[in-house]
Amino acid sequence: MKLTSVVKPHExxxxxxxxxxxxxxxxxxxxxxxxxxxxxxxxxxxPNVDCGDYVVIxxxxxxxxxGAKLDDKEYFRYSGYFGSTKSTKLRDMLENHTEKLYNxxxxxxxxKTTLGKQMIKKLKVYAGAEHPHTAQLSKGK
Numbered sequence: 001m002k003l004t005s006v007v008k009p010h011e012x013x014x015x016x017x018x019x020x021x022x023x024x025x026x027x028x029x030x031x032x033x034x035x036x037x038x039x040x041x042x043x044x045x046x047p048n049v050d051c052g053d054y055v056v057i058x059x060x061x062x063x064x065x066x067g068a069k070l071d072d073k074e075y076f077r078y079s080g081y082f083g084s085t086k087s088t089k090l091r092d093m094l095e096n097h098t099e100k101l102y103n104x105x106x107x108x109x110x111x112k113t114t115l116g117k118q119m120i121k122k123l124k125v126y127a128g129a130e131h132p133h134t135a136q137l138s139k140g141k
Contacts, residue, residue: 007046012039014122015053016136022059029063030102034109037119050115054122056137060098061127065090075104099125 017036021029035041039051073090093101102125110116124133 005044007044007049007051009049012049012051016133017053017055018137019055019057020059021057022062024063026063026065026105029057030105030109033057033102033123034106037106037122038110048115050118052119052122054124054133054136056124056126056131056133057102058126058129058131060102060125061094070094075101098127 019029019033033055036055037052039045039049039053042051045051070091071089074087075090075093076085076087078085090101103120103123106123107116107120110119124131
């Protein structure tokens, strides 16, 4: 009889993963990041434990978008008051709020619970090639 091992939160070993977004499709980057944040790539994956890795995405503004998404796709925000719905085009989000764009998109692929909130905190997005996590990345590998 083979027993399945269940990982406890204090037993989780986290690595730092660097994803270079330059020349890659936006959605493919996001699914890779969501899988790494969730921990589904590990054999010790446990659904009710945050066992994912830290993910650093660099060159976020150089991602490739297919089709006419840059002009057609809109992101909406709503304050709760009547008539307060505001929309922003994907092109404007990419130019002005690149980190927020990635966080919104990856958050939609994670669990909609407090566990998902813990996971999204391990995502670090930078529009350019510079990032302050070089020490963690060299230690993690």
